[in-house]
Amino acid sequence: MEPRTFQAREMREALALVRRELGPDAVILETRRVPGRALGLLGGSFFEVTAAAGESGPAPAPRSAPDLGPIRALLPGKRAQRVGQSAPPPVKTMIQEDPSAAIAAAAGRAGVVPFAALRRRLLAAMVPRDLCEGWLRALGSGDGVEGRAHAESELRALLHRELGPAASLGDDRARVIAFVGPTGVGKTTTVAKLAALTHLSEGKRIALVSLDDGRIGATAALRAYAKLLGVPIAVAPGQGLAQALAQHRDAELVLVDTPGISPSHGEAFAELGRRLGRAGEPVVTHLCVAAATRIEELERVAHLYRPTDPAALLVTKLDEAIAIGSVLGLRMQSRLPLSFLTTGPQVPDDLSPAHPELVIDSLLGGARA
Numbered sequence: 001m002e003p004r005t006f007q008a009r010e011m012r013e014a015l016a017l018v019r020r021e022l023g024p025d026a027v028i029l030e031t032r033r034v035p036g037r038a039l040g041l042l043g044g045s046f047f048e049v050t051a052a053a054g055e056s057g058p059a060p061a062p063r064s065a066p067d068l069g070p071i072r073a074l075l076p077g078k079r080a081q082r083v084g085q086s087a088p089p090p091v092k093t094m095i096q097e098d099p100s101a102a103i104a105a106a107a108g109r110a111g112v113v114p115f116a117a118l119r120r121r122l123l124a125a126m127v128p129r130d131l132c133e134g135w136l137r138a139l140g141s142g143d144g145v146e147g148r149a150h151a152e153s154e155l156r157a158l159l160h161r162e163l164g165p166a167a168s169l170g171d172d173r174a175r176v177i178a179f180v181g182p183t184g185v186g187k188t189t190t191v192a193k194l195a196a197l198t199h200l201s202e203g204k205r206i207a208l209v210s211l212d213d214g215r216i217g218a219t220a221a222l223r224a225y226a227k228l229l230g231v232p233i234a235v236a237p238g239q240g241l242a243q244a245l246a247q248h249r250d251a252e253l254v255l256v257d258t259p260g261i262s263p264s265h266g267e268a269f270a271e272l273g274r275r276l277g278r279a280g281e282p283v284v285t286h287l288c289v290a291a292a293t294r295i296e297e298l299e300r301v302a303h304l305y306r307p308t309d310p311a312a313l314l315v316t317k318l319d320e321a322i323a324i325g326s327v328l329g330l331r332m333q334s335r336l337p338l339s340f341l342t343t344g345p346q347v348p349d350d351l352s353p354a355h356p357e358l359v360i361d362s363l364l365g366g367a368r369a
């Protein structure tokens with residue numbers, strides 16, 4: 001059953017609500033004090049309890065008077081405590097007399113609700129709830145001080161496995177690499193950064209192609225970067241990607257910039273897919289998405305760009321994002337590996353391969369547990 005959140009002025013009332021709505025077996029997942037302002041109210045604070053129904057399910061009928069009975073939530077050494085289970089005497093006594101004091105006392109015992117703090121951090125980092133719960137479930141029971149103390153490093157290890165290594169530009173699959181994605185996410189700037197990296201640092205023979213032929217001045221920035229780097233550039237109008245690539249037959253790597261498409265131009269996504277498909281040779285596509293994008297938007301972007309058959313996600317504007325959980329949501333949902341991260345507008349500096357360590361640090365902060 002989906003966890004539900006209950007709020008009340010007093011912890012006692014919040015727990016009574018849990019019991020009334022979810023039944024006596026309810027499992028308390030998390031409790032916290034919320035300032036009134038956070039709820040759009042002035043003054044005071046509220047208690048918030050997140051709970052899920054236990055084995056017997058929600059209470060059959062609401063009770064008229066809140067009766068806490070033997071609520072013994074948040075006992076030490078359990079991942080989540082059933083409302084009706086027995087408790088060590090001191091907590092039990094306190095809960096019956098003063099639930100909020102009991103919870104405060106219990107919480108003082110280092111992580112009484114294992115993973116609660118981690119869950120809060122992940123949700124605050126915009127990790128979709130389902131994904132967050134899945135990760136926490138995969139961490140094991142979390143029983144015991146030892147397990148709880150290692151929860152964060154276990155999560156880091158889990159994410160490391162799930163993320164896998166950063167996807168490279170094209171491996172040996174293709175020499176033609178295209179960058180697609182919503183308007184203004186940083187495709188052209190990223191192409192310039194990658195051109196600098198591969199040409200200047202790796203000494204590759206590269207060429208640039210722009211499919212961005214529809215707008216006045218659209219190719220000016222890329223032309224300027226090409227000139228600066230001393231690499232050839234071609235603009236491929238309409239059907240002409242194959243011809244443009246033919247001009248660059250001796251290039252080891254061809255980076256293809258594409259125009260951003262407004263979601264209202266539905267047909268343009270399929271057309272872009274067709275243009276890339278007519279390259280006459282394999283093309284590996286990276287879907288560029290800005291880090292500070294809500295998961296719903298990202299899902300829509302992934303859907304719209306499906307005709308371009310992306311092989312990887314390239315995350316831009318990490319520097320502008322306060323949280324990258326939604327991008328990780330898309331990463332896990334789409335099973336597309338992350339290739340690069342961009343961390344500012346500076347060419348060529350603000351670019352890095354999406355090493356899992358970097359991604360995990362961006363999600364959880366640099367300090368390891």
Ligand SMILES: Nc1nc2c(ncn2[C@@H]2O[C@H](COP(=O)(O)OP(=O)(O)OP(=O)(O)O)[C@@H](O)[C@H]2O)c(=O)[nH]1
Pocket residue numbers: 182183184185186187188189190212258259260261316317318319320342343344345350
């Ligand atoms: N803060 C920040 N800005 C960036 C980053 N990458 C690009 N930009 C800036 O974002 C703006 C748009 O970048 P472009 O590279 O033109 O974006 P685009 O995806 O090619 O845009 P369209 O071609 O119009 O779809 C520019 O002002 C860039 O300097 C980044 O990683 N961080």
Ligand SMILES: [Mg+2]
Pocket residue numbers: 187188189212257258259260
């Ligand atoms: Mg562009």
